[in-house]
Amino acid sequence: MAEGAVKLRCPICKKPVKSTDPDFPFCSERCRTIDLGKWASGQYVISSPVKDTEDEFGPESEAERPDDE
Ligand SMILES: [Zn+2]
Incomplete structure (x- = not known):
């Protein structure tokens, strides 16, 4: 050795x-x-930002509202 x-x-x-x-x-x-x-041909991509498209389901969804009158 x-x-x-x-x-x-x-x-x-x-x-x-x-x-x-x-x-x-x-x-x-x-x-x-x-x-x-x-590296030159871009095979090593450090990070590609993923676009968040889930904004349409916000926390203020009306389905969650209690409906007792
Ligand atoms: Zn080698």
């Missing part, structure tokens, strides 16, 4: 990568480029 070398897996191809690898955390420059391409 080598000391000081942490083994992780390439996030692209899942091959084991050593932390001492120049392309870490990727196994190769190819995988690094693929990852960059993913």
Whole structure:
């Protein structure tokens, strides 16, 4: 077992990568480029705001009103 070398897996191809690898955390420059391409093409979307369309059902719905006179 080598000391000081942490083994992780390439996030692209899942091959084991050593932390001492120049392309870490990727196994190769190819995988690094693929990852960059993913970001550039928008495959990694951090968050897309979902529009809330349930406003028409407000808390003041008249169906809840007691109807005893
Ligand atoms: Zn890889």
